[in-house]
Amino acid sequence: MYAFRRLLYLPLSLLLLSLVCFGLQLITPGDPVLQLLPPAESRLGTEDPAAYDVVYRRAAASLDYDLPLFYFSLTNAALPDTLHRILRPEERTMLRALTLNCGDWPAVARYYRELRYLAYPRQPDSLLVGQAEASPLARRLLLQDDPQDIANIVGQLAGNPRATALVEAHAGLEMGQRRGRLLLPAFRWWGLDNRYHRWLGRVLRGDFGHSYLDRRPVGHKIWAAAKWTALLNGLALLVVYLVAIPLGLLTAARAGSRFDRVMTFLLFLLFGIPSFWIATLVTNFFTTPAYGMDFFPSMGFGEIPSGADWWTVLRIRTSHLFLPVLCLAYPSWAYVSRHLRRSALHELGQAYIKTAKLKGLTGRQILWGHVLRNASFPILTLLGAMLPALLAGSVLIERIFNLPGMGQLLYNSAVGRDWPVVIALVLLNGLLTAAGLLLADLSYSLADPRVRLGSERPNPSTAG
Amino acid sequence: MSKTRNQLRPFALGWLFFLGSLALLGDFVANDRPLMVRVEGELRFPVLHDYGLALGVVEPYQPVVRNWYRQKTDWAWWPLIPYSAGASDLSNSNYRSPFGAQQTGERARHYLGTDDLGRDVAAGMVAGARVALIVGLGASLLSLLLGIPLGGIAGFFGNDQLRAPRYHWWGWSLGGVAGMLYVVLSIFPFVGSNSWLINAGLVVLGFCGGGLLLRALLRWVPALRRPSNYPADTLVLQGIELFVNIPGLVLLIALLAIIDRPSIWLVVLIIGVLRWPAVARHLRAELLRIRRLPYIEAARVSGIGKWRILLRHALPNALGPVLIVASFGLGSAILLEAFLSFLGIGIPADQVTWGSLLRQSREQPTAWWMAVFPGVFLTLTVLAANVLGEE
Numbered sequence: 001m002y003a004f005r006r007l008l009y010l011p012l013s014l015l016l017l018s019l020v021c022f023g024l025q026l027i028t029p030g031d032p033v034l035q036l037l038p039p040a041e042s043r044l045g046t047e048d049p050a051a052y053d054v055v056y057r058r059a060a061a062s063l064d065y066d067l068p069l070f071y072f073s074l075t076n077a078a079l080p081d082t083l084h085r086i087l088r089p090e091e092r093t094m095l096r097a098l099t100l101n102c103g104d105w106p107a108v109a110r111y112y113r114e115l116r117y118l119a120y121p122r123q124p125d126s127l128l129v130g131q132a133e134a135s136p137l138a139r140r141l142l143l144q145d146d147p148q149d150i151a152n153i154v155g156q157l158a159g160n161p162r163a164t165a166l167v168e169a170h171a172g173l174e175m176g177q178r179r180g181r182l183l184l185p186a187f188r189w190w191g192l193d194n195r196y197h198r199w200l201g202r203v204l205r206g207d208f209g210h211s212y213l214d215r216r217p218v219g220h221k222i223w224a225a226a227k228w229t230a231l232l233n234g235l236a237l238l239v240v241y242l243v244a245i246p247l248g249l250l251t252a253a254r255a256g257s258r259f260d261r262v263m264t265f266l267l268f269l270l271f272g273i274p275s276f277w278i279a280t281l282v283t284n285f286f287t288t289p290a291y292g293m294d295f296f297p298s299m300g301f302g303e304i305p306s307g308a309d310w311w312t313v314l315r316i317r318t319s320h321l322f323l324p325v326l327c328l329a330y331p332s333w334a335y336v337s338r339h340l341r342r343s344a345l346h347e348l349g350q351a352y353i354k355t356a357k358l359k360g361l362t363g364r365q366i367l368w369g370h371v372l373r374n375a376s377f378p379i380l381t382l383l384g385a386m387l388p389a390l391l392a393g394s395v396l397i398e399r400i401f402n403l404p405g406m407g408q409l410l411y412n413s414a415v416g417r418d419w420p421v422v423i424a425l426v427l428l429n430g431l432l433t434a435a436g437l438l439l440a441d442l443s444y445s446l447a448d449p450r451v452r453l454g455s456e457r458p459n460p461s462t463a464g
Numbered sequence: 465m466s467k468t469r470n471q472l473r474p475f476a477l478g479w480l481f482f483l484g485s486l487a488l489l490g491d492f493v494a495n496d497r498p499l500m501v502r503v504e505g506e507l508r509f510p511v512l513h514d515y516g517l518a519l520g521v522v523e524p525y526q527p528v529v530r531n532w533y534r535q536k537t538d539w540a541w542w543p544l545i546p547y548s549a550g551a552s553d554l555s556n557s558n559y560r561s562p563f564g565a566q567q568t569g570e571r572a573r574h575y576l577g578t579d580d581l582g583r584d585v586a587a588g589m590v591a592g593a594r595v596a597l598i599v600g601l602g603a604s605l606l607s608l609l610l611g612i613p614l615g616g617i618a619g620f621f622g623n624d625q626l627r628a629p630r631y632h633w634w635g636w637s638l639g640g641v642a643g644m645l646y647v648v649l650s651i652f653p654f655v656g657s658n659s660w661l662i663n664a665g666l667v668v669l670g671f672c673g674g675g676l677l678l679r680a681l682l683r684w685v686p687a688l689r690r691p692s693n694y695p696a697d698t699l700v701l702q703g704i705e706l707f708v709n710i711p712g713l714v715l716l717i718a719l720l721a722i723i724d725r726p727s728i729w730l731v732v733l734i735i736g737v738l739r740w741p742a743v744a745r746h747l748r749a750e751l752l753r754i755r756r757l758p759y760i761e762a763a764r765v766s767g768i769g770k771w772r773i774l775l776r777h778a779l780p781n782a783l784g785p786v787l788i789v790a791s792f793g794l795g796s797a798i799l800l801e802a803f804l805s806f807l808g809i810g811i812p813a814d815q816v817t818w819g820s821l822l823r824q825s826r827e828q829p830t831a832w833w834m835a836v837f838p839g840v841f842l843t844l845t846v847l848a849a850n851v852l853g854e855e
Contacts (some may be wrong), residue, residue: 009705016706020715028722076649100653182654185646272847274799276806277839280822284829291830395717396803400826410714411807414721422718429711437708 010434017430018203021423022196026069030417031089033060035212049139050120060087064198068190071197077184078103090143097145104178111169115141118166130162138166147174208424213413218420221409222428228301229394229405235321236328237386244333245372245379248340252375253367255345271334276396279327283400286323296323299402324401328394332386336379343375377443384440387432476848483845487594494545494587502538503529511543533571546571547584549591549816557582559831577833579824583816585834589841592818595811596845599732599801600794606736608790611743616782618700618744619751620774626694630687633694635679643674700748704741712738716800720810731810735797746789750782788853795849802842818842 033056041055060066068084078099086092091112098108118138121131137153144150154170157163202209208218247267251260286295302316347353348371356366395407402408406425413421492499497510508525510532516522529535547553553574555567562577576585617626647670657663682688716734723730754760755778763773805811805819818838825834 009702013706013710017710020710021718024718024722029724074645074649076653078653101656103653179654183650185649268850269847272795272850273843274802274839274846276803277822277835277842280826280835281839284825284832284835288829395713396806399807410717414718415809417722422721426711426714426718429714433711 007438010438013434014427014430017427018200019196021426022199025419025423028417028419032212032419033063033065033087036063049135050122053120057087064195067198068194069196070194071190071192073188073190075186075188076100076182077186078105078178078181079186080105080109081186081188088142094143094145098147098173100182101147102173102179103182104173107169107172111166111173114166114169118163128162130160134160134162134166138163203423203427209420211413211418211421213416213418213421218424221421222406222424225404225406225409228403229398229407232321232324232328232394232398232403232405233387235325236332237383239325239329240332240336240386241379243329244336245340245376247333248337248379249344249367249372249375251337252341252344252348252371253363255341267334267337270330275327275331276400278330279323279397279400282323282327296320301403324397324403327400328397335386336382339382340375340379343377343379344371347371347375382440384436384438384443387436472851476851479844479848480852483593483597483841486590487597490590490594493543494547494549494584494590495543496546496548496551497532498537498540498542498546501532501540503535505538542572544572545575545584545586545590547574547587549587550583550814551587553578553582553584555582559828559834561831562833576837577831579821579831579834580828585821585837588816588821589818589837591816592821592838593841595728595805595815595817596798596801596842598728599735600798600845600849602729602732603735603739603797604790604794606732607739607743607793608786610737610740612747612779612786614700614703614740615744615747615786616751616774616779618697619748619782620755620778621694621770622697622752622755623695624693625770626696627691628694629683629689630692631679631682631685631689633692634688635682636675639678640671640675642678643670643672646670646674697748700744704745707738707741710738713800713803716804717807717809720804723810726810726812728811728815731801731804735800739793739797742789742793743786747782747786750785751778754778754782790853791849792853795846795853798849799842799846 036059037055041052057066065087066085079096080099083092083095086095095108095112098111099105102108115138118131118134119142121135134157137157141150141153144153150170151174154167158167206219208222210217211221247263251263254260285291286293287297288294297320300320302320304313304316308316344367353366353370356370361369394405395411397403398405398407399411409421410425412418413425486493491511491514495511499509499511501508501510506525510525510529513522513525517524532540553568556574556578558580560566560574560578560582562573562575564577566573566578568574574582574584574586576589578584644667647666651666651670652663655662655666716738719734720726720731760773760778763777764770768777801811802817802819802822805815805817806823808820808823811817811820818841821834821838825831825838828834
């Protein structure tokens with residue numbers, strides 16, 4: 001029942017996460033349409049603004065930017081329901097600010113129409129008197145949302161024969177204050193044809209689009225990086241268990257001895273030492289010639305020469321992977337071995353251990369044959385909790401050791417504002433986190449049916 | 465182990481206390497201006513005076529001294545580290561070792577060496593302590609502020625203790641949200657105020673107004689007059705589960721990388737918001753235990769109000785475990801801040817932190833002093849927080 005509820009939460013959480021990602025994409029500074037335009041066309045911006053406007057509209061439409069944002073919108077009633085059709089973000093901001101300032105959309109619309117008419121003149125008009133002076137000012141006005149600045153620029157245009165209509169429209173803007181309209185909110189329903197719906201549909205089909213940075217499909221980029229991260233984290237997990245299981249069992253078997261105390265203290269220290277500091281230190285000391293201890297190669301996973309035998313491959317890979325895997329693994333040693341020690345101690349107090357002892361089994365046989373088997377389930381469930389942490393931890397390790405994995409990809413994409421990749425990675429990580437937690441819970445209840453996870457919530461009928 | 469930890473506890477507290485005083489008194493420990501100086505017969509307190517200037521209680525000294533190193537003084541009392549974090553000292557540029565030759569003249573040496581532009585590492589460590597504590601304490605405080613009310617109500621009242629007519633719950637929750645939305649959508653542009661305080665006040669007003677209004681309206685519906693329990697525990701648990709599934713660090717990197725103007729307070733805000741479930745969960749578990757204890761029952765029987773019991777009798781006894789979680793959170797928030805500034809995201813680029821020093825050390829591996837000292841400070845802080853925040 002509990003697991004079923006968790007399963008219900010999973011899509012809900014992911015939906016929430018997708019909303020967060022979509023929202024982040026919206027508030028990111030920078031215009032993705034501009035990133036989409038090839039350089040030759042963005043140069044049009046200064047040479048032929050009217051043609052550029054057309055090109056821009058086409059590019060924006062290809063990104064669905066001409067659609068409403070979401071299934072519904074809740075806005076101020078003074079704003080028109082067609083605002084999303086204004087494609088240039090700067091112009092949209094300007095119109096929104098002006099309308100929210102005076103509350104009179106018809107007047108703002110008239111002003112905007114006159115502005116565009118002046119800013120992007122049709123071919124025969126551009127030869128008329130005053131057009132050459134008016135156009136650049138009008139294009140500046142299109143980006144201007146401060147009433148004082150607008151009044152200044154319009155003042156410069158006064159007397160220009162082409163700009164009379166604009167000056168009139170601007171006067172109407174200042175007179176027609178219908179601020180009362182600002183007090184009404186408006187709810188509008190847009191239906192399924194909106195940006196979020198289309199984006200979500202593509203994401204669900206596994207199509208995350210193309211990277212803004214290099215135009216490669218997001219899926220390919222992630223797949224190429226995921227292989228390395230899986231290798232790195234798989235090896236790290238192996239190292240974690242190889243060290244932590246014997247340590248946990250031995251400390252449990254000799255609980256209270258000097259060995260136990262020293263080990264516990266050492267593990268506690270290790271747990272507290274930030275792994276990215278250790279990683280920085282080992283890269284500085286052991287991968288550079290600075291101290292004459294240049295034992296390891298410094299970057300990447302190494303080049304494999306073609307036709308190399310397996311021994312060479314193994315040698316190259318090991319030398320590249322040794323330090324990163326160690327740095328990724330050691331913080332978990334304490335965590336896993338403490339859990340194992342606790343459950344092993346519990347098992348050691350059980351009656352069947354006494355029976356085994358009476359049977360004449362040696363301590364080693366009891367420990368590795370009986371205790372480990374019964375105490376091992378908790379450590380398997382730890383896997384679920386450790387997976388997401390390892391993935392997140394590898395951001396730094398991959399940065400420091402310069403490995404081309406998912407962490408490195410996340411960092412580079414986030415800094416380069418490559419939203420399609422970042423969103424895909426965040427959603428993937430959310431899925432992994434949730435799946436890991438679900439796995440942990442499920443295996444707990446499978447391992448021990450007495451663990452009733454659902455019962456941690458108080459039952460109203462018995463709590464009294 | 466717990467014995468060892470108990471022995472370590474005073475040291476951990478001592479270290480955090482040392483860091484705290486370093487952060488608080490950082491300007492008097494590391495500064496490129498003297499603490500006290502006699503110049504042209506006038507006694508000045510340049511460092512202290514800045515606090516006065518910031519508070520607006522004193523006038524600036526005349527004439528203004530821009531570079532105190534070159535200023536001729538009758539006598540001067542310099543801070544322990546006579547350098548400021550981030551200020552370059554070009555005669556000691558290009559990574560001077562703490563033990564190597566330094567051209568500092570009659571001033572004190574750069575005790576912990578310098579970086580490529582001759583910026584003092586020791587002064588950077590002091591500035592880093594300040595950032596680390598701001599982020600650590602701020603994020604812990606915020607997570608406590610969010611987690612204590614939510615976890616407290618969920619744990620103490622459960623699903624069956626908050627009883628009121630239905631119109632009360634529906635009115636406040638729906639009406640409050642609607643009122644806030646209305647304020648943001650319509651009243652903000654109408655008032656057109658840029659003041660942070662006025663806007664916050666308007667939102668609170670919107671919540672109260674909308675809640676009271678809808679509550680009064682729903683009162684006329686007979687079906688809503690029946691009393692019901694507010695499912696506080698279920699709601700909070702669901703909120704926690706939603707948060708638990710969010711990949712914290714990944715989202716943090718994505719969020720902070722897009723911000724145009726990074727600031728420490730944003731980092732504090734995000735870490736604090738991401739960490740409240742831990743606090744709420746522990747407090748809830750503790751209160752679930754406490755609310756069954758006889759003394760709470762006794763208080764109830766003697767007719768003390770339930771909110772008073774929660775605030776005066778139950779919460780103070782439940783805070784112990786929560787503070788332990790919080791001190792553990794302090795360590796992880798500081799670690800996270802170091803993480804982020806090591807990556808160069810979220811923290812302003814000109815702010816010197818332990819993480820940014822570590823990042824710089826990667827550019828010049830021979831400058832071991834830039835890798836070792838910040839790391840030692842960071843490790844000791846995390847260890848101290850772990851010692852205090854044992855399970």
